Structure formats: C-alpha cells, structure tokens
Amino acid sequence: MLFVYIIVLVIGLAVGGLFVSMAIARENDNFPYRGLWLAGAGLVVAGYSAMQIARPAPLSKPKLDKEE
Helix, strand or coil: CHHHHHHHHHHHHHHHHHHHHHHHHCCCCCCCHHHHHHHHHHHHHHHHHHHHHHCCCCCCCCCCCCCC
C-alpha cells in the first residue's frame, strides 16, 4: 500500500500545485475560481496519503508455540 499512497501523494500535489500556479500566473482578474475545489481536493488527498505513509507498520505477534 505504500506505493499506492506515494502515487496518490504525487498526483494530489500535482493537481493542487498546478491549479495554484495557474491562478498566480494568470494576469487578468477573470480567472474562473469555480475549479478551486479541485485544488482543495488534491491537497486534501495529498495530506491524507501523507498521514497514511507516516503511520507505523503494525508489528506481528510472536509465536507462542511450545515445543516439548
């Protein structure tokens, strides 16, 4: 799952960053801010995947088989 979360993180940051850079580079004031939810969704998804990547992996329980 780590690979999936890394891919989601990259895609989310790319979508959010692309929209923000388009909004900054736009010189006139008629930029359609209706797509702002897409940038927000990309950044939320990127944040969620970063939180999932940072979670520790569960440890397996030691086997308690008693050999006699």
